[in-house]
Amino acid sequence: MDTTLTSKPLGQDAANLANTAADSAQSALRSTQNVANAAFDRLSDKVDSARDQAVPLINRLSTKAEDVARRSADAVKETSAQLREKALRAQDTTVGYIKDEPVKAMLIAAATGAALMALISLASRSSRHD
Numbered sequence: 001m002d003t004t005l006t007s008k009p010l011g012q013d014a015a016n017l018a019n020t021a022a023d024s025a026q027s028a029l030r031s032t033q034n035v036a037n038a039a040f041d042r043l044s045d046k047v048d049s050a051r052d053q054a055v056p057l058i059n060r061l062s063t064k065a066e067d068v069a070r071r072s073a074d075a076v077k078e079t080s081a082q083l084r085e086k087a088l089r090a091q092d093t094t095v096g097y098i099k100d101e102p103v104k105a106m107l108i109a110a111a112t113g114a115a116l117m118a119l120i121s122l123a124s125r126s127s128r129h130d
Contacts, residue, residue, distance in 0.1 A: 098105040
């Protein structure tokens with residue numbers, strides 16, 4: 001059994017042990033911080049890369065959408081112009097027919113009016129019976 005006393009007091013050994021533990025904890029914190037910073041840097045790089053890839057794609061899609069909208073608007077304008085032209089031709093044809101055949105036109109109009117009145121009368125009677 002060793003009964004020799006060490007030259008350092010017990011309190012100093014405890015203080016050294018505490019300092020060593022604190023240094024180890026500080027080192028572990030720095031290491032963890034460095035790993036976290038590196039991970040955030042990699043994540044930031046990936047986000048930047050994704051953004052750099054997405055911007056041209058979004059621009060292409062936007063351009064295509066604008067082109068489709070423009071072509072659709074042009075098609076609607078063209079169809080509207082064609083319908084307007086057909087309506088004007090039908091109006092001119094009708095006016096010409098009325099000028100050429102006024103009696104026949106009046107008889108057709110009277111017959112059409114009578115047929116419509118008969119349909120309305122039938123519809124109103126059937127709705128009252130329901």
